[in-house]
Amino acid sequence: MSRLVPCGAAGLLLALLLSGCGKADAPSASASPSSSSGALTSTSGGVAAVSKYDAGPRAGESEVNEVLAEQGEKLFQSKGCSACHTFGKKMSGPDLRGVTMRRTAQWMENQILHPEVMTKEDPISHRLLGEMALQMPNQGLAPGEAKAVIEYLKHEDREAGVTTPTGTK
Ligand code: HEC
Numbered sequence: 398m399s400r401l402v403p404c405g406a407a408g409l410l411l412a413l414l415l416s417g418c419g420k421a422d423a424p425s426a427s428a429s430p431s432s433s434s435g436a437l438t439s440t441s442g443g444v445a446a447v448s449k450y451d452a453g454p455r456a457g458e459s460e461v462n463e464v465l466a467e468q469g470e471k472l473f474q475s476k477g478c479s480a481c482h483t484f485g486k487k488m489s490g491p492d493l494r495g496v497t498m499r500r501t502a503q504w505m506e507n508q509i510l511h512p513e514v515m516t517k518e519d520p521i522s523h524r525l526l527g528e529m530a531l532q533m534p535n536q537g538l539a540p541g542e543a544k545a546v547i548e549y550l551k552h553e554d555r556e557a558g559v560t561t562p563t564g565t566k
Contacts, residue, residue: 448521448565450504455562457497461551469542469549476536478546484553489531495559497551499566505550509543511535521565 473479481490496505500521508515508522512533515522526532538546554560 448504448519450507450519451501451521451565453501453503455498456500456502456505456547457551457554457560458562459502459551461555462548463552465545465548466552467549469545469547469552472538472542472546473549476538476542476546478536481531481533484557489529490533491525491529493550493553494557495554495563497547497554498559498561498563502544502547505547506540506543508533509536509538509546510540 473482478490481488482493484492484494486492500508504519504521507519512522513535516526516532517523
């Protein structure tokens with residue numbers, strides 16, 4: 398019972414001592430356990446890898462427009478995509494097998510229409526640039542042509558049986 402009294406007094410004394418020398422010690426004191434707040438602003442992972450274009454259902458979750466897909470297949474050849482991309486293996490561009498289960502249609506449309514902007518501003522595209530060590534060139538497609546190519550990519554994934562969303566890997 399009698400222990401309670403000195404405790405209060407010692408606590409007060411300790412508080413005074415800490416606040417007294419805390420000012421001089423401020424920089425080193427903040428170095429100890431407060432790393433969790435520091436981590437939020439640290440540069441460890443760069444910008445958090447959240448793409449504003451990649452939110453929502455994966456492109457391949459919606460029905461394939463087979464008429465557009467056929468046009469898209471021709472564009473994939475004539476617009477030079479096939480020089481760098483194929484399905485089932487990586488060439489100078491990423492393997493496009495499964496791409497419609499990795500990405501949204503909006504993300505792919507932006508990547509196809511504005512690859513030079515995406516690698517700068519979009520975290521996923523920027524990461525791919527690092528992995529491939531190559532900038533995808535702008536192939537000058539019209540928005541409708543990009544949409545047709547995306548239908549073709551969806552068609553390829555259906556044919557290959559890739560029907561499960563895989564997130565942003
Ligand atoms: C000179 C090679 C090259 C050409 C041509 C090219 N790409 Fe790419 N593509 C790349 C590279 C490299 C990347 C990775 C991002 C970057 O570095 O720009 C990429 C990324 C992509 C992605 C994202 C892949 C993923 O895993 O998310 C898609 C989709 C894509 N390209 C489609 C196309 C289409 C469609 C065309 C034709 C209109 C095309 N590319 C033409 C090299 C190319």
